[in-house]
Amino acid sequence: MSLLRKTLNWYARLSTARGKSLPPYTHVVQIGDPTLRRVCEPVPLEKIRTDEIQTIIKKLNYVMNKYHSVGMSAPQIGVNLRIFVMRVTALQIGSIPLERAKMIGMTPLAHAVYINPEIKVVDYQKVVHTEGCESFKGYSADVPRYKAIEVSGYNAKGEPTKEVYKDWGARIAQHEVDHLDGKLYVDIMDRKTLHCLCWEEVNLSKGKVTIPFTPE
């Protein structure tokens, strides 16, 4: 174990919230957690309305809201089942520069739950934009994604559901379905573009800056 790792673990032990917790978590697991590399199991359709699955969906929504994310997949809260949620609010779009929102094609998207999702590519054009992941907190990289896709699956009531997404919506859905297959954006990113989001702050603060693993 490196000195850094020892120091970090020492700090973690000071946390008042420390203790064993069981999935579905109310935090987001980080890269290195084996749960992010497993291929998730499909949800048996007759189980969708059970308390177990409904609780997982509620936790996914809770964590997505808590972290102000546009998507969240079950493995990110420690559950290896094929479920993800997504949405884009006007508030989220307003939090980034208008020019960037336009460039990346970020538009409001209704909240959606997908169980056992399948993706069909509608537009094979690959679009490259900077992308991040709550499970690789503090970093970002350029990632190519298909321009438009159709997601089909089941909603929280167990009814079949289907939607075509383009641009940023298509990116979110592809990112989340990748999670269900044990894949992360680092697997397909342009490696030279990977960067720490606070690299400038590290210099300005002479290194006295930390990446929070809970929402800011």
Ligand SMILES: [Zn+2]
């Ligand atoms: Zn992610």
